[in-house]
Amino acid sequence: MAKxxxxxxxxxxxxxxxxxxxxxxxxxxxxxxxxxYAEKLKAEEE
Amino acid sequence: xxxxxxxxxxxxxQIRSEDLDESIIICKDMKAPYGRVFSISFLxxxxxxxxxIFLNDYYDDYLEGKDIGEIADDIIYRYQNELGIDSKISLSxxxxxxxxxxxxxxxxxxxxxxxxxxxxxxxxxxxxxxxYYVIEDKEDAKRFTINDSMLETWGISxxxxxxxxxxxxxxxxxxxxxxxxxxxxxxxxxxIEDLPDEMRDDTQIIVxxxxxxxxxxxxxxxxxxxxxxxxxxxxxxxLPSSIHEVICIPTDGKDADELSDMVHEININDVAPDEIxxxxxxxxxxxxxxxxxxxxxxxxxxxxxxxxxxxxxKAVKDAKERKAQDKSHNNTERREK
Numbered sequence: 204m205a206k207x208x209x210x211x212x213x214x215x216x217x218x219x220x221x222x223x224x225x226x227x228x229x230x231x232x233x234x235x236x237x238x239x240y241a242e243k244l245k246a247e248e249e
Numbered sequence: 250x251x252x253x254x255x256x257x258x259x260x261x262x263q264i265r266s267e268d269l270d271e272s273i274i275i276c277k278d279m280k281a282p283y284g285r286v287f288s289i290s291f292l293x294x295x296x297x298x299x300x301x302i303f304l305n306d307y308y309d310d311y312l313e314g315k316d317i318g319e320i321a322d323d324i325i326y327r328y329q330n331e332l333g334i335d336s337k338i339s340l341s342x343x344x345x346x347x348x349x350x351x352x353x354x355x356x357x358x359x360x361x362x363x364x365x366x367x368x369x370x371x372x373x374x375x376x377x378x379x380x381y382y383v384i385e386d387k388e389d390a391k392r393f394t395i396n397d398s399m400l401e402t403w404g405i406s407x408x409x410x411x412x413x414x415x416x417x418x419x420x421x422x423x424x425x426x427x428x429x430x431x432x433x434x435x436x437x438x439x440x441i442e443d444l445p446d447e448m449r450d451d452t453q454i455i456v457x458x459x460x461x462x463x464x465x466x467x468x469x470x471x472x473x474x475x476x477x478x479x480x481x482x483x484x485x486x487x488l489p490s491s492i493h494e495v496i497c498i499p500t501d502g503k504d505a506d507e508l509s510d511m512v513h514e515i516n517i518n519d520v521a522p523d524e525i526x527x528x529x530x531x532x533x534x535x536x537x538x539x540x541x542x543x544x545x546x547x548x549x550x551x552x553x554x555x556x557x558x559x560x561x562x563k564a565v566k567d568a569k570e571r572k573a574q575d576k577s578h579n580n581t582e583r584r585e586k
Contacts, residue, residue: 245447
C-alpha cells in the first residue's frame with residue numbers, strides 16, 4: 204500500500220521541505236531476498 | 250454522497266472541532282501528477298514539522314459506506330498514536346555550513362514507481378536515480394528532502410550537491426562490507442556453520458550501510474570501491490539486490506545475462522516494488538576502477554562512472570570557498586552599514 208502521509212518542515216524563510224520518516228527493510232523481506240540470492244547463486248554454480 | 254472536496258471539508262470541520270493539544274489544522278488541496286489530492290495537515294503549536302495525512306483513500310472508504318465521523322476519529326487516532334515524529338532540529342537547514350556534513354545520497358530505481366523523486370534535484374547514476382537528503386545524525390529516524398529551493402539558498406549546483414553527498418558516505422552512512430553468509434547468520438540468528446549449505450558461501454560479499462537502510466548507495470564511495478577491489482583482486486559482478494544493499498560476487502565465468510535474469514526473477518518474487526534497485530547486473534572493472542554494465546565487464550566502453558567524475562574534493566573545496574567568500578563579503582557589508 205502506498206504511503207498516505209508525509210511530513211513537512213516549515214523553514215524560517217517560509218519555504219518548506221519534505222521530511223521522510225526513515226523506515227528500515229523489514230527483517231522478513233530482507234531474509235527472503237538475501238536467502239533467495241544465496242540459494243539461486245548456489246544453484247547457478249551447480 | 251459528497252464530492253472529494255466536500256468530503257475533505259467535512260473531515261476538516263470535524264477534526265478542527267476536536268481539542269488536539271492546540272495543533273493547527275489545515276486542509277490542503279494539491280494537484281499531483283496522478284490527480285487531485287486532499288490532505289489534513291497537523292502542526293502542533295510552537296513546532297515546525299507538520300504531519301500531513303492524505304484523504305483520498307479515506308474518501309474511498311466513505312464511498313463504500315463508512316461514516317464520516319468514524320473516519321475523522323481514525324485520522325485523529327493515527328495522528329496521535331501512529332504517525333508521531335520527533336520534531337526537534339538543531340541544524341539550521343538554511344545555513345550551508347551547518348548542513349554540508351549532513352548531506353547524503355540515496356539510490357532508487359528510475360521507474361514509474363519513483364517518478365516523484367524527479368521533482369527534486371537528482372543525478373542519473375547508471376539506470377538509477379541518486380537523490381539527496383539532509384540527515385541530522387546517524388541515529389535519527391527522519392531525513393529532509395533537498396529541493397531546488399534549498400540549492401538556490403545554499404548557492405550550489407546539483408553537480409556540487411552530488412559530490413558533497415558522495416563525499417559524506419564514509420562518515421555518515423558508514424559502509425559495511427562483509428560476506429553474505431555473515432549477514433544471513435545474523436538475520437537467522439545462528440552461527441554460520443548452522444546455516445543451510447547453500448547459504449554458507451563466503452565469496453559472496455554484501456555491501457550496505459551500518460544501518461542497513463538505503464545502503465546500496467555506499468557503492469559509490471571511492472573507499473568502498475578500493476576495499477572491494479582489494480578484496481576481489483579482479484573484476485567482479487554486482488547484483489542490485491535492493492535499495493538497501495548490493496551483493497558482489499566473483500566473475501568466475503558467470504554469464505551477466507543469466508545473472509540479470511536471476512535479479513529480475515528475485516525482484517518479482519521477493520522484493521517490494523519500492524525497494525527494487527535495478528533489474529540487471531552491474532560489473533566492476535578493476536583495471537579502470539570503474540562500475541560498468543555487467544555484460545560489458547570485459548573490454549566494454551560504455552563506462553557509467555569514472556574515477557574523475559566522482560572526484561569530489563575539488564568541488565567541495567570550491568563550494569566551501571565560495572560560501573566563505575560570500576559570508577565574508579556579507580559580514581563586511583553589515584559592518585559598513
